[in-house]
Amino acid sequence: MITIKSPQELEKMRRSNAIVREVLRILEENTAAGVTTLDLDRISEETCRKRKAKPAFKGYRGYPFSLCASVNEQVVHGFPSTRPLRDGDIVSMDFGALFEGFYGDAAVTVGVGRPSDAAKRLIDTTRAALCEGIQKARCGNRLSDISHAVQTFVEAHGFSVVRSFVGHGIGRELHEEPQVPNFGPPGKGIRLRAGMVLAIEPMVNEGGCEVEILEDGWTAVTRDRKLSAHFEHSVAITKNGPYILSGD
Ligand code: CO
Numbered sequence: 001m002i003t004i005k006s007p008q009e010l011e012k013m014r015r016s017n018a019i020v021r022e023v024l025r026i027l028e029e030n031t032a033a034g035v036t037t038l039d040l041d042r043i044s045e046e047t048c049r050k051r052k053a054k055p056a057f058k059g060y061r062g063y064p065f066s067l068c069a070s071v072n073e074q075v076v077h078g079f080p081s082t083r084p085l086r087d088g089d090i091v092s093m094d095f096g097a098l099f100e101g102f103y104g105d106a107a108v109t110v111g112v113g114r115p116s117d118a119a120k121r122l123i124d125t126t127r128a129a130l131c132e133g134i135q136k137a138r139c140g141n142r143l144s145d146i147s148h149a150v151q152t153f154v155e156a157h158g159f160s161v162v163r164s165f166v167g168h169g170i171g172r173e174l175h176e177e178p179q180v181p182n183f184g185p186p187g188k189g190i191r192l193r194a195g196m197v198l199a200i201e202p203m204v205n206e207g208g209c210e211v212e213i214l215e216d217g218w219t220a221v222t223r224d225r226k227l228s229a230h231f232e233h234s235v236a237i238t239k240n241g242p243y244i245l246s247g248d
């Protein structure tokens with residue numbers, strides 16, 4: 001079932017997503033060579049709890065941390081670790097918060113120090129691919145219009161989109177229907193309606209789209225061990241077009 005949110009519910013989701021946005025902004029400010037992703041995990045949880053919100057991922061299907069921190073070839077669901085970040089790394093930070101009954105969910109990828117031109121191009125392309133998808137999140141469009149826009153943009157830039165993980169509806173549950181793939185033909189799937197909220201989250205690989213899961217059961221890495229980037233926004237579909245709940 002796809003839930004339709006009332007204006008009051010959308011306002012609540014704007015608030016939970018504002019907390020996610022603030023957490024990610026503070027994490028970006030703290031990302032530097034020498035900092036560990038476990039430091040970032042602690043900062044994310046403290047910032048979230050200070051706002052009276054609950055970290056959404058901790059305990060979700062047994063996920064052991066508040067933050068997903070995926071470094072370099074890690075695609076998503078990277079475990080925060082004691083390995084200090086190094087100049088030139090890229091780190092994808094995905095954070096969710098539960099506030100007054102509603103979830104917020106967003107992700108960004110940032111370079112540490114001075115990332116390579118290739119790394120910067122991957123990050124910029126992934127951020128822009130999310131924008132391309134969001135522009136299709138309009139009343140009357142079909143779900144896969146979002147998917148197709150993301151895939152077309154990414155592949156035009158010579159990168160590949162991950163198939164094994166997808167975006168999702170979001171609201172009173174972290175993961176609601178429908179699934180939102182980042183690939184596929186246009187014009188398929190449900191018709192988008194005002195009050196739907198979608199977490200759109202392209203994962204883009206420098207090389208091939210194949211991923212594998214490490215022995216920890218969570219961390220997804222590129223099979224070819226080339227770089228991967230991830231951006232996510234929670235987006236409401238409104239009569240006036242897409243509204244980025246997790247935006248500034
Ligand atoms: Co998500």
